[in-house]
Amino acid sequence: MGMYNILLLDQVEGCPQCGLGKTRYVQFGFGALALKEYRVGDDLEWGSLDRGEPGLRHVAVFGTGLNCVDCDYGCDDDFRIDVKSDVIVSAVVDDGTLDYLSQGHHYWLVLER
Template identity: 40%
Template sequence: MGAFSVVTAPEETCPHCGSRIRRGVQFKYGALWANRYAVGDPVEWGVGDAGEPARLVQVMGDPEPCPVCGDEPEWVYDIVVRDGVIVSVERGTSDPYVGSDDYVVVLEQ
């Protein structure tokens, strides 16, 4: 995936081992300098930027392996950024990103 940032997803149950976990989700939007985020954090800009700031965007995120068993899920996450702040991280599908080179869908300029 190259340079990316990571946001921590809300607690979930690993479908492989059944453990309650908080998984990291890698994404490319904003400054790509190994930034670590949580829901509610503003996205940083200025170093190796990906995408353009917009009022409302949805970004595809790739899940990191389960920190307990190492299972790698086959789904993606939708990361929603409103007014520069990460507002949600939820399991999603790759459908909205088909045809997009940077895995960012601008919903509102």
């Protein structure tokens, strides 16, 4: 997806292969695309190379899990990142129920304006 951002996601269970890797790295394309690292609770930045729209009440953003940084174990989990008023409020493994392409743009879905 070209430029993107990263969400660092702390998880209780480590990587299934090496047991380390308690931080999951999830790539997403929303906000100013600046290879910036975020955590849940952070405000999204805007202002250059923006993708999406700032200030929406509730958006679901599709994220792609990256390989374990300790052992490179392949992760094929997709994530659902919920953003409310430009704050990342949660991220969970996506359950496949949202159609991220249904609003005509890639990988983010307005749930409430």
